[in-house]
Amino acid sequence: MKILVINCGSSSLKYQLIDSETEQAIAVGLCERIGIDGRLVHTPAGREKLIFDKALPNHEAAVQSVLAALVDKEHGVMESLSEIGAVGHRVVHGGERFTESVIIDDEVIKAITECNDLAPLHNPANLIGIDACRKLMPGVPMVAVFDTAFHQTMPKKAFTYGLPHEYYDKYKIRRYGFHGTSHSYVSKRAAEIAGLALDHSRIIVCHLGNGASVSAVLNGKSVDTSMGLTPLEGLIMGTRSGDIDPAIIEFIAKKEGKSIEEIMNLLNKKSGVYGMSGVSSDFRDLEAAANSGNELAKDATEVFVYRVAKYIGSYAAAMNGVDAIAFTAGLGENDKNIRRRICEYLGFIGVEIDEERNNVRGKEAVISSDSSGVKVLAVPTNEELAIARDTVMLVSNR
């Protein structure tokens, strides 16, 4: 079966067409600048990338051009759209309502809409993508896969904030966590690669990309994670501050005469290693700057590394130990220096990195030494494949 995986943002739409038998992507692509002017970048597997400058006034037009590209006589990858067996949609926030992926129907759409308050930037965009696909592919089953669902197994002690209880009752303010599809996929792969029985394992997953989060996965279930009500909490990220003293918000507001909205924008878009260094949110730029003597870039990287190590230490405590630590996403998969530097803090739990094994990029590998007390791994994430797998499972069981 061919599965179309859609990740729809407010002005972009990423897609992959995946063959569920081979689990390989047949085509990948991206619509950008939706509602502005429009651009479609389409790459059929093993062939040249194609760029179409196309007017994309809205998401329906974007989905329409994706479908046209997929069956294009010259650049397409299939004869007819009827070959698409199902569509899997990434949805950011499923609140407490969604603990796993679901087949989309009108009731599910209503329930996702009710979660919009919790993710005002993401959920409405995800819904627009779903709506456009339902219009253009009537009768094709669609599945919603939530970033938050995997973390719904967190116990109360991990998801509760130290706030008056009424705010949970009234508004469901609690820690939800994100990147769940990645944490789920990577923890399962890590158990397989490390030779652990998933239902008897303590795994810490470090998803280190532009957005970054750590999770504690006990016996295959998420028991804690660093992102919270929103993706702002936790690690220092590319442009997000991660954990700060909440009183800083009032302090800056008063000193700089800024509104709450301006400060939230500052914390989400202008902080993290970007704001700390004044150089870039991209760690490759930071490394280059640090190597040429930029002290702020050096400091930003060390604060990032230290924060990750602290989370790993606390999650080892949460699970009464740890069997495996898995690094994933852009940095975790590719940056041996960042992995090594994080692990240098972890000798106290028996972590020992093998320099040669750690010299990998974008590949599954055990990077700890044979004598290490904890297996350390690099595991490329594949959120699209995880979405396609859930989609096939739900559609086949209908």
Ligand code: ADP
């Ligand atoms: P997101 O999907 O959250 O936008 P990614 O998972 O693509 O982010 O991760 C982006 C980060 O990964 C950047 O800081 C970038 O420097 C880093 N990164 C990506 N590729 C490499 C690489 N080959 N070597 C080192 N760092 C990399």
